Each structure stands twice: as C-alpha cells, then as structure tokens.
Amino acid sequence: MRLAFMGTPDFAVPSLAELIASGHEIVAVYSQPPRPKGRGQKLTPSPVHAFAEAMGLPVFTPESMKAAEAIDIFKSLDLDAACVVAYGQILKPEVLEAPRLGCFNLHGSLLPRWRGAAPIQRAIMAGDRQTGAQIMRMSEGLDEGAIILSEVMDIHADDTAASLTERMAHLGAALWPRALAAIERGGFTETEQAGEATYAKKITPAEARIDWTRSAAEVDAHIRGLSPFPGAWFEVEADGEPVRIKGLMSALAEGDGTPGQVLDEALTVACGTGAVRLGRVQRPGKAAQSADEMLRGFPVPAGTILVGLQSEGSSFSTRRDPQV
Structure with a gap:
C-alpha cells in the first residue's frame, strides 16, 4: 500500500x-x-x-x-x-x-x-x-x-x-x-x-502539584502518572527559599501522620490516609536521582511538613512539626 x-x-x-x-x-x-x-x-x-x-x-x-x-x-x-x-x-x-x-x-x-x-x-x-x-x-x-x-x-x-x-x-x-x-x-x-x-486533557504544571491530603494510593498514582514528565512536584524550604522538587517514583509505605509530614529519614511522607515513599526525585537544574542520594546533600528531616492543597488558594510551604 x-x-x-x-x-x-x-x-x-x-x-x-x-x-x-x-x-x-x-x-x-x-x-x-x-x-x-x-x-x-x-x-x-x-x-x-x-x-x-x-x-x-x-x-x-x-x-x-x-x-x-x-x-x-x-x-x-x-x-x-x-x-x-x-x-x-x-x-x-x-x-x-x-x-x-x-x-x-x-x-x-x-x-x-x-x-x-x-x-x-x-x-x-x-x-x-x-x-x-x-x-x-x-x-x-x-x-x-x-x-x-x-x-x-x-x-x-x-x-x-x-x-x-x-x-x-x-x-x-x-x-x-x-x-x-x-x-x-x-x-x-x-x-x-x-x-x-x-x-x-493536557497536563498543566499547576495540576502536577502533589496534594498530600489525598489517599496514599491516589498520591502514588499521581506521581507515577506524571513520571518523568512533567513530574509531580512539591516544595521544601531551604535557606528561607522554597525549592521545587519533582517526585518521579513512589511506592505505598507504612505510616501515618499529618498530610505532608515526612515520617523518616528515607523520605516517607504521610498522606490523607497511609503514606508513600519517594524513591526517585529531581531538584531544579539537577539530574534525576534516588531519594537517598538527594538526602545526603539536601536533607529533608523527619518532622518536616509539606503543606499541600488543603484549601482553595493555599500554597506550598514547609515547617517543622514541633511535636516530632
């Protein structure tokens, strides 16, 4: 033909x-x-x-x-x-x-x-x-x-x-x-x-932002569905400035806490129900790497709270949970 x-x-x-x-x-x-x-x-x-x-x-x-x-x-x-x-x-x-x-x-x-x-x-x-x-x-x-x-x-x-x-x-x-x-x-x-x-519909950068108040299964699906492009993202404060980090791979994990709370030193994050562990991430201007590799040079301590889309008009910020 x-x-x-x-x-x-x-x-x-x-x-x-x-x-x-x-x-x-x-x-x-x-x-x-x-x-x-x-x-x-x-x-x-x-x-x-x-x-x-x-x-x-x-x-x-x-x-x-x-x-x-x-x-x-x-x-x-x-x-x-x-x-x-x-x-x-x-x-x-x-x-x-x-x-x-x-x-x-x-x-x-x-x-x-x-x-x-x-x-x-x-x-x-x-x-x-x-x-x-x-x-x-x-x-x-x-x-x-x-x-x-x-x-x-x-x-x-x-x-x-x-x-x-x-x-x-x-x-x-x-x-x-x-x-x-x-x-x-x-x-x-x-x-x-x-x-x-x-x-x-085409994925927008704003839509790619992670909403930690959703269930772990939903957050995990969100991250995997946007990997590698455009990449689901969250922010961490470093030196007083928000740093956008892409989550490129995740898996369901044990644990619970405030949605967005980092639960351990392996970047396990609490969701609305359950938790996810971020296995691969990417910082601005950096190559994608394992979470372990990033944490050695860019620590995100247990207790950090990544505040997500908990209410209309809210923005991402990070803080330490004083009870952890």
Whole structure:
C-alpha cells in the first residue's frame, strides 16, 4: 500500500519502523517542525523526523496541515491510506478524505475512555487497572472514530507514564500490519464507540502539584502518572527559599501522620490516609536521582511538613512539626 505516516514523538517511532518492515511503501512522513531544544536552543528534529531521515524517507514538516498548500501536497501523494500516531495537529476533512481508504490513528486508551492528549498519564493517575491500544478510523471529532482493532493491556502497580508508554508503543506498533491487511481486503468491522466518554486533557504544571491530603494510593498514582514528565512536584524550604522538587517514583509505605509530614529519614511522607515513599526525585537544574542520594546533600528531616492543597488558594510551604 502507498502510505503516509504522520507522527512526532518517540511513542510513534516503533509504528513507523513496523510499517517499513512490513513492506509498505512509505511515500511521505509528516512530523511537527523542528523546535529549539537544549541550552543552545538549537533547532532539533522530532524523533519521528530523525528516524525517517535515517531510513531515507521524505519528510514534510508543515507548521499547519490546515494551510491550503499543505493540503494540496497531501492530496497529490495518491495515497491508499495514512497512518497517524501522536502527530499533534488537527486534520481537516479534506485531509482525512484524501487517501483512497482513509486515515487511521493509533490511540493509547480503550475509547471512549481518555480521548485527547494525555491518555496514558490520565489512566495511571485515575488508578485504572487496564488500558489498551486501538487503531481507529479518523473522523472530525476528537478521537471519536470507529474502532478497527484493539489490544487490552494491564497497568502494573509500579508503572510510570514512561514504562507504560514504552510497552504501549510496541504493542500498538504490532497492530498496524494486521489492521492494514484487513483494511486493504475489506475484511474488517468498524465498531462504533459505546459508553460514556472521558477526556484526557493536557497536563498543566499547576495540576502536577502533589496534594498530600489525598489517599496514599491516589498520591502514588499521581506521581507515577506524571513520571518523568512533567513530574509531580512539591516544595521544601531551604535557606528561607522554597525549592521545587519533582517526585518521579513512589511506592505505598507504612505510616501515618499529618498530610505532608515526612515520617523518616528515607523520605516517607504521610498522606490523607497511609503514606508513600519517594524513591526517585529531581531538584531544579539537577539530574534525576534516588531519594537517598538527594538526602545526603539536601536533607529533608523527619518532622518536616509539606503543606499541600488543603484549601482553595493555599500554597506550598514547609515547617517543622514541633511535636516530632
């Protein structure tokens, strides 16, 4: 089949690799334009862009697929189908209807649950036990198209957004050859989505702040769902100034106390009910490290209280509990 592939992040690279290995003709790869990155703010191609160039594939990086010129170029490709994985742009009807068989998208949830930008993070943060990868026919609505192929996967108790994304990227990539073979021969059933839709909105930095008044299970899920990016965060006072620290890995732990209270010298923190132990953290301008390593150079003594979102409008601060 003559295909266009449209994707941008690391998550999409295994899908492109699978399509190449399957023998399809990839006549064009679309990705977001290179963006400034690093201290030097050097323009850097996306992971999909870089991989496609390494494979000798033509790459298109329009600022907007809504532009008439971009749409005309896409139409001129004479495509059988387009495969879309986390491309990052809305496609107009003219684009969706241009390939002979249509445009198809790999989505990282069991639709209609978690339509939108951050389905993997939201599933972990919500405490879901299962999720999945689905290939669907694209429509004008946000992730509202009919489902063609699905694969269910468990969310492990120690999964982070990074680990689940990695597993799902490869699981989803393996769906493409089966889905395209069925699409090409017309031997598939399109199943309309059923049930109540939920939406996986983009994570904001403010939302990533840890609320220690929630249960330990909820705090743990919040931390793991935001690891490594953008990173759930809390603040500790050092030299009279608040220092924002990201919690990148956690586990449920024994203990109780005032929500936000550090219970021991291993960065176990009390929650609304139960406690979590922070296993991996990151300070501003520093590389991620184990909590033990950070505490050797940046102590957070037992008894420190990390005050969370206990009331509307409250802000983070730290103090020592005089009774500890």
